[in-house]
Amino acid sequence: MLLNYKVSIKVLAKFTIIFGIILNSFQSNAQSVSTDPAVIAAGKALFENNCTQCHGVSDEVVVGPGLKGVHSRRPMPWLIKWIRNSTLLINSGDAYANEIYNKFGKTQMQSFDFKDDEIVAIVSYIKDESEKAPVAAAAPVAGGSGVQQVASTQDNSSINYILILFILILVIISVVLVLIISLISKYLNNSTSISEIDREVINTKFNLSSVYNSKSFKGIVTFVFVLIIGKACIDGLVGVGISQGYAPTQPIAFSHKLHAGEYKIGCNYCHTGVYKSKSASIPSANICMNCHNAIKQESPEIQKIYKAISSGRPIEWVRVHNLPDLANFNHATHAKVGGVECKNCHGPVETMEVVQQYSPLTMGWCINCHRETAVNGKDNHYYDALMAAHAKNSKEPMKVKDIGGLECSKCHY
Ligand code: HEC
Ligand code: HEC
Ligand code: HEC
Ligand code: HEC
Ligand code: HEC
Ligand code: HEC
Known part of the structure; x- marks a missing residue:
């Protein structure tokens, strides 16, 4: 009997080991997601630099689907193929790929030339995030966001309690009032010192x-x-018509942070019109080629520039700022003559990965600045006589409003 036990335990142990080895080799073949904090951190950085403009790690759709739980939805080899080149996978006839591509209105996800372990890192980060969220909600003590969530639901319910209390008090007050009324009218009805007319008034039905x-x-x-x-x-x-904060996804992941920030390329190197004409202008692909005929040729993003040039079709940048036709705005007047810096109107573009509309661009916004800003007299003798005349009548510097900056016809055709 005892022997039997020993044998069966031995067999079991062997079995477990063999099973473990099989499982292990299977997993390393399939590139298992990692729980190593360093890998997760690397994945987080990759995700934030490449994916956040289109994906969140929740159920929420941004441009593409929310990626919460995608690690269990799709096997790793599929994810690797998809992220490297989704088009290839779609064209191979993969049913899931085609389904999701159609579901998202045939929006093409860009390709990323990541190594396997980079993709594994991203997926590890997604898994870590996916599993974090519900835990925080269920165990509020664990995470800051959980605490906040509970606090806010408490807020809501306490408001509800106050409302219910109010209604209750109102009901009690009206019951008491009705009681008082009926008491008084009973008392008055019984009193003899009351005229017939008054009695009628007392007894009129509501x-x-x-x-x-x-x-x-x-x-x-x-x-x-x-x-x-x-x-x-x-x-x-x-x-x-107000679209402050508007930051559309552009056809090429062009970064001002990289070009204007890190590499300090001057704004007017690309926006060639900004100091000499009404429009700042968006650079043509030829300007990009000044550098990219040599720099980063292999990048899929840069390939898009080559494609635009060889096909003769300009890159279709999505316009961010757009005044209505009725308004007349001139860059040269502001940036050159007025000496107003780009960042006064466009904000810190050199820190933006994706450009966004920083100012409201409303009439009130234009006019406020014209009221407050002094005319730039430096290196511009055009205003000398006007300024001298202005100085005679006023101690304040000459503002844009003083040279007609509030006149309707200056801004409206
Ligand atoms: C330009 C937008 C865009 C970017 C950037 C982008 N994706 Fe996508 N992604 C999509 C769209 C759109 C879909 C839906 C399928 C389709 O239309 O092609 C998708 C689908 C997916 C899917 C399948 C989701 C599912 O529910 O099965 C995964 C996984 C994915 N993307 C991962 C990534 C990762 C990882 C990155 C960053 C390295 C990334 N994507 C960057 C737009 C994008
Ligand atoms: C290397 C070229 C390059 C440089 C340098 C550059 N830009 Fe741009 N800029 C672009 C391209 C390309 C676009 C269109 C794509 C986009 O919106 O990201 C653009 C778009 C913009 C837009 C939004 C245009 C719209 O559609 O309304 C603003 C504002 C802007 N740039 C301001 C600046 C400022 C300010 C600087 C200097 C700090 C600067 N840019 C430097 C290439 C450049
Ligand atoms: C004055 C030189 C210069 C000009 C002009 C220029 N770039 Fe760049 N660009 C760079 C440099 C430098 C890098 C960084 C390369 C690196 O990371 O190794 C870069 C990187 C990029 C990247 C990132 C590529 C990647 O995969 O990492 C994109 C996309 C890009 N540029 C697009 C553009 C577009 C679009 C234009 C034209 C509007 C443009 N660039 C004009 C110098 C330039
Ligand atoms: C006084 C505010 C102001 C200043 C300063 C300013 N901009 Fe603009 N910018 C605007 C407005 C307003 C628009 C929208 C124009 C339109 O839709 O007609 C615009 C649009 C743009 C555009 C889109 C293309 C176009 O010309 O419509 C670019 C690019 C741009 N600005 C770049 C710059 C750069 C670079 C500088 C600095 C050299 C600069 N801007 C300075 C207000 C300003
Ligand atoms: C950041 C401040 C600022 C903002 C915002 C601004 N402006 Fe101006 N504007 C100026 C300055 C400074 C001048 C004076 C230029 C000069 O020295 O002639 C000026 C001049 C003008 C002029 C010429 C006035 C004249 O008498 O010659 C027009 C037209 C104008 N702005 C239109 C606009 C419109 C339209 C907007 C809004 C879309 C706007 N401005 C927003 C600062 C601003
Ligand atoms: C400094 C420039 C400036 C001056 C001066 C100015 N406007 Fe405007 N106005 C604008 C801009 C820019 C818009 C567009 C704002 C927007 O789209 O929200 C606008 C919009 C309007 C609109 C609204 C149109 C619409 O479709 O919403 C009316 C009406 C208007 N202006 C009338 C006037 C009148 C009347 C005056 C003279 C008292 C005047 N404006 C002076 C810049 C100016």
């Missing part, structure tokens, strides 16, 4: 339609109605 028809009720209802409609209209109008 009449709803008289409330509906009363002037003050109609007045209040109309007032509230007008208030609500008015608020909706104003909110709607104020928001029309």
Whole structure:
């Protein structure tokens, strides 16, 4: 009996070891996701530099699907193929790839020439993030965001409690009032010192339609109605056409942070019109080629520039800033004559991975600056006479408003 036990334990142990080895080799073949913090950190950096413009690690769709749990949704070899070149995988007839491609309106995900372990690192990061989120929500003590979440639900429920309390108090007050009224009218009815007419008034039944028809009720209802409609209209109008913060994804992942920030290429090297004409202009692919005929030729992003040139079709940059046609804005006037720096209107472009609209570009924004900004008299003798005349009448420096910067016709055709 005892012997039997020993044998079976031995067999079991051997079996476990063999099974373990098989499993292990299987896993390393399939490039298992790692829980090593260093790998996860590397994956995080890669993800943030390459994927965040289109993906989040949640269920939320950005441009592409939320990647939460994608490590369990797809096997690693598939993920590697997909991230290296999704088009290739789609064209190979892979059912899942085609399904998701169609589901996202045939938006093409760009290709990344990552090594296997780089992709494994990204997926490890995604797995780590995916498993973090629900834990934080369920165990609020563990993470800062969890605590916040619980606090905010508490806030909500305490507001609900206050509301319920209010309603209860209101109900109690009205019950008490009704009781008092009935008591008083009973008392008055029983009193003998009351005239017939007063008695009639006391006994008139409460009449709803008289409330509906009363002037003050109609007045209040109309007032509230007008208030609500008015608020909706104003909110709607104020928001029309303002797109501050707009930062569309561009066809080539061109980075101002890299070119204007790290490599300190001057803005007007590419935006050639900015000091001499109305439009700053967007550089043609030929300007890129000044450098990229030699730099990073193998990058898929740079290949797109070559493709644009060989096909003769310009790169279709998505316009970020767009004033309505009725407004007249001139870059040379501001950047050259006025000496206004790019960052006053466009913000710190040299730190932006993707350009975004920094200022509201509303009429109020233009006018405010014209009220506050002094005319630039340095290196510009055009204004000498005007400035001298202005100085006679006022101690303040001559502002843009003083040379007609608030006149409708200056900005509107
Ligand atoms: C320019 C936008 C864009 C970028 C950048 C991008 N993706 Fe995608 N991705 C998509 C779109 C769109 C889809 C949906 C499929 C399609 O339309 O091709 C997708 C699908 C995926 C899928 C399949 C998701 C699923 O639910 O099965 C994975 C995995 C993925 N992307 C990973 C990545 C990783 C990792 C990166 C960064 C290295 C990245 N993507 C960068 C747009 C992008
Ligand atoms: C190497 C070339 C290059 C340099 C240098 C450069 N830009 Fe750009 N810029 C571009 C390209 C290409 C685009 C269009 C793609 C985009 O929006 O990212 C662009 C777009 C912009 C836009 C948005 C245009 C729109 O569509 O409304 C602004 C604003 C801008 N650049 C400002 C600057 C400023 C300010 C600097 C200097 C700090 C600068 N750029 C330097 C190439 C360049
Ligand atoms: C004055 C030189 C110069 C000009 C002009 C220039 N670039 Fe670059 N670009 C660089 C340098 C330098 C790098 C960094 C290369 C590296 O990381 O090794 C770079 C990197 C890039 C990258 C990143 C490539 C990658 O895969 O890492 C892209 C995309 C890019 N440039 C697009 C453009 C576009 C589009 C234009 C034209 C609007 C342009 N560049 C004009 C010098 C230039
Ligand atoms: C006084 C504010 C102001 C300053 C200063 C300014 N811009 Fe602009 N910029 C604008 C506005 C407004 C637009 C939108 C113009 C339109 O839609 O007609 C714009 C648009 C652009 C565009 C898009 C293409 C175009 O010309 O419409 C680029 C590129 C640009 N600016 C680059 C620059 C650069 C580079 C500088 C600095 C040398 C600069 N801007 C200085 C306000 C400014
Ligand atoms: C950051 C400050 C600033 C902002 C914002 C700004 N401007 Fe100006 N603007 C100036 C300055 C400074 C001058 C004076 C240039 C000069 O010395 O002639 C000027 C001059 C002008 C002029 C010429 C006025 C004249 O009498 O010759 C026009 C037109 C104009 N701006 C239109 C606009 C419009 C349209 C906008 C909004 C889209 C705008 N500006 C936003 C600073 C600004
Ligand atoms: C400094 C330049 C500037 C001056 C001066 C100026 N405007 Fe404007 N105005 C603008 C700009 C820029 C817009 C577009 C704003 C937007 O799209 O939100 C605009 C928009 C408008 C609009 C709204 C049009 C629409 O479709 O929403 C009206 C109306 C208007 N202006 C009338 C005037 C009148 C009247 C004056 C003279 C009292 C005047 N503006 C002076 C720059 C100016």
